[in-house]
Amino acid sequence: MIRESGESKIRLIGRRMFIISAAKAVVVFGIVGRLISLQINESKKYKTLSDKNRFREWKFSPPRGLIKDYFGREIASNKQVYQLHIVPENSENLQVLLFRLKNILKLSEKDLSKIKKKISTQKPWDPVIISDNLTWSEFSRINLFLHELQGAEPVVSVARLYSEPSSAHIVGYVSRASKKDLQNKDYLKNRIATGTRVGKTGLENKLDSEVIGDVGYKRYEVNAFGKRIKEISINPGKAGKNFRTTLDLETQELASNLLKGKSGSVCVMDIYRGDIVTMVSSPIFDPNHFVHGIDKKNWNKLIKHRDKPLINKAISGLYPPGSTIKLLSAISALENDVFNPKTTINCTGSIELYGEKFHCWKKKGHGYMDMREGMKQSCDVYFYEVARILGIDRLSETAKSFGLGKIVVDGFIEERSGVVPDTKWKKKNIGKNWYLGETLHAGIGQGYWQTTPLQLCLMTAQIANGGYKIEPRLILDKNQNDKFSGLEQFIVDKKTYDEDVVSLHEFISRFKYKSLFRNPENIKFVKDALFGATNEPGGTSYGSRITKKEFIFAGKTGTSQVKRFTARQRELDIKNEDLPYEERDHALFVAFAPYHEPRYSISVVVEHGGSGSKSAAPIAKKVIQKVLENHSRRQSQRETGEIT
Numbered sequence: 001m002i003r004e005s006g007e008s009k010i011r012l013i014g015r016r017m018f019i020i021s022a023a024k025a026v027v028v029f030g031i032v033g034r035l036i037s038l039q040i041n042e043s044k045k046y047k048t049l050s051d052k053n054r055f056r057e058w059k060f061s062p063p064r065g066l067i068k069d070y071f072g073r074e075i076a077s078n079k080q081v082y083q084l085h086i087v088p089e090n091s092e093n094l095q096v097l098l099f100r101l102k103n104i105l106k107l108s109e110k111d112l113s114k115i116k117k118k119i120s121t122q123k124p125w126d127p128v129i130i131s132d133n134l135t136w137s138e139f140s141r142i143n144l145f146l147h148e149l150q151g152a153e154p155v156v157s158v159a160r161l162y163s164e165p166s167s168a169h170i171v172g173y174v175s176r177a178s179k180k181d182l183q184n185k186d187y188l189k190n191r192i193a194t195g196t197r198v199g200k201t202g203l204e205n206k207l208d209s210e211v212i213g214d215v216g217y218k219r220y221e222v223n224a225f226g227k228r229i230k231e232i233s234i235n236p237g238k239a240g241k242n243f244r245t246t247l248d249l250e251t252q253e254l255a256s257n258l259l260k261g262k263s264g265s266v267c268v269m270d271i272y273r274g275d276i277v278t279m280v281s282s283p284i285f286d287p288n289h290f291v292h293g294i295d296k297k298n299w300n301k302l303i304k305h306r307d308k309p310l311i312n313k314a315i316s317g318l319y320p321p322g323s324t325i326k327l328l329s330a331i332s333a334l335e336n337d338v339f340n341p342k343t344t345i346n347c348t349g350s351i352e353l354y355g356e357k358f359h360c361w362k363k364k365g366h367g368y369m370d371m372r373e374g375m376k377q378s379c380d381v382y383f384y385e386v387a388r389i390l391g392i393d394r395l396s397e398t399a400k401s402f403g404l405g406k407i408v409v410d411g412f413i414e415e416r417s418g419v420v421p422d423t424k425w426k427k428k429n430i431g432k433n434w435y436l437g438e439t440l441h442a443g444i445g446q447g448y449w450q451t452t453p454l455q456l457c458l459m460t461a462q463i464a465n466g467g468y469k470i471e472p473r474l475i476l477d478k479n480q481n482d483k484f485s486g487l488e489q490f491i492v493d494k495k496t497y498d499e500d501v502v503s504l505h506e507f508i509s510r511f512k513y514k515s516l517f518r519n520p521e522n523i524k525f526v527k528d529a530l531f532g533a534t535n536e537p538g539g540t541s542y543g544s545r546i547t548k549k550e551f552i553f554a555g556k557t558g559t560s561q562v563k564r565f566t567a568r569q570r571e572l573d574i575k576n577e578d579l580p581y582e583e584r585d586h587a588l589f590v591a592f593a594p595y596h597e598p599r600y601s602i603s604v605v606v607e608h609g610g611s612g613s614k615s616a617a618p619i620a621k622k623v624i625q626k627v628l629e630n631h632s633r634r635q636s637q638r639e640t641g642e643i644t
Helices: 002-041 043-054 094-105 109-121 136-144 165-171 179-184 202-206 249-258 296-303 322-335 371-376 380-390 392-401 423-429 436-443 453-464 478-497 501-511 520-535 567-571 612-629 631-636
Strands: 055-060 074-086 128-134 152-162 174-176 197-199 216-222 228-235 264-270 276-282 345-347 350-353 356-359 367-369 554-560 586-593 600-606
Touching (some): 094 128, 128 152, 165 202, 345 380, 356 380, 371 520
Antiparallel strands (some): 264 276, 264 600, 554 586
16 A cells, blocks of 8 residues: 555656646747747847837938929028927936026926926937027027036027018918828828928918928937937938929019008919919918917917908908909800890899899999990999899809809819809708899899909909910929910910811810800900900099000909998998998909900909909009019010929
8 A cells, every 4th residue: 555655656746747847848949939939030120129229310300392483583491590409318307407498598487388298298219399499699508508408409400481471371381290280191101300390371281292301310329228329320301392383473562562451362364374473362471470380479460350361362262253243244145145245225223123123333324235335334234134134054154164163273272162153052052942133133243152363363364365264373384384385376376267167166176275155256245345344434444544555454343242232321322431341342353464465364352442443453453564564574484393
């Protein structure tokens, strides 16, 4: 029994020893296997991690690309700025460092709190910008006491500079990248460094992926405590791409000065190329305020301003087109054969429809007149009748074909498409049927219409060029020059085919330019009527005419009603200027020049300016003269697209 018990114990011990040995073997083999895996299979991974601990990169932003006008004048450029960065891990005592910086730079407790919050959200080796726009005096003091400021790094960098405020709404502005920017803009993924600014509005936003450039970096070797030992390499990055615009800054400045103290916009367009020569919105703002972060005082000033300076009124302002729509009412009526130029209407000052009176702007009426005279004197009664017979749907179709109700320039987040009303639109958006009285209002550009000044400029350009569709642009592209210059040659050349209809149609097909008419005589008629409106006695813009042949222009005034006049106000003969400012009508004017050889179209809107003849046309006159004076210089300027 004793012997059996002893043997049993020996077997038990043997089994246990075997299990222990097997376990040891498994562990050993596991360790060896893991070592083999680390050495062979994952060596690259851990080498990378090791390098990350051994090496650190400091990224920095390159200069943004330049944005220039047609003649090479800088609209958006870069300037040298002085910055102060701190790297928390390089400071032995971060609290002492911040205390010293507070005294040197006279930082407030609020500023200090923001800095501390920023530090807490970043990795200790990532630079934190204390100030990105130091004065030379502050920068000098920092360098003077740098030996006491362990972890502080004075940096000479670049920042955006806007030289011409008149172009603020077009060029836009840059500011710090938000979380939304980083989420929505994929190109920013590897192109963001400390202090990088991104385009927020205008061309800065539209062109951001190309003007932002590629980040540079400095690579350092660090010790086990993260302290820099030496600089290993440097990559300066790549500056952003430069762009040349279609703008003429001289005309921009003039238009801006003419609108000073007013709210509104001026747009000028090449009727063949679609080049936007001028696009001014007033009041202007200084985009430089946004580069380093706009302060509360300036921000409140902007957002509380009566005339909303941050809105680009040329593409975001929406206005009923007023009597400028009579151009399209006439074309649509002629194209649809419901009226002819000789159709005569008797204007007595108003017409009545279902018990409602529709008034003409001239209280006692214009008397008998044909279509040309109706346009020349801007008779409302005449165009009430045009609209009644034409119908809203046909007028709407014509308006859309000439560019109303659509985005004009792609890529501007601020641009609005407006409204071209018709029976389907009202049913869909308001849930009601269309009424005939609404058609009458629509025929003189009131009611549901919503148009931008740039749309009106495009509309006028396509009438001026003979009724051919163009594609407006703000950026010069050498690859598009042939395309854009082709229409001009097409219009000139086709004149030789005027008597040969078959050849003319073949010519049009060959060049593939979309015509916006069935009968070119209808476009010619409207252009002639506009000549009368500006250059003949009785025309609504006769007072703003230019008699020199090379400057003669043809245009149409408009008044955009803000609040409908009551019967009582009409009885009392209340004038627009007697009303509160916010209830006064908007003044509009559209034109093309020179009349005999058209090249440019213009639209002017003066908010609450009253009549187009008094407020808008005089501005257009001066701008047109400047544009035509610069035309020969513009023609001779070599179009390269990108500036190197």
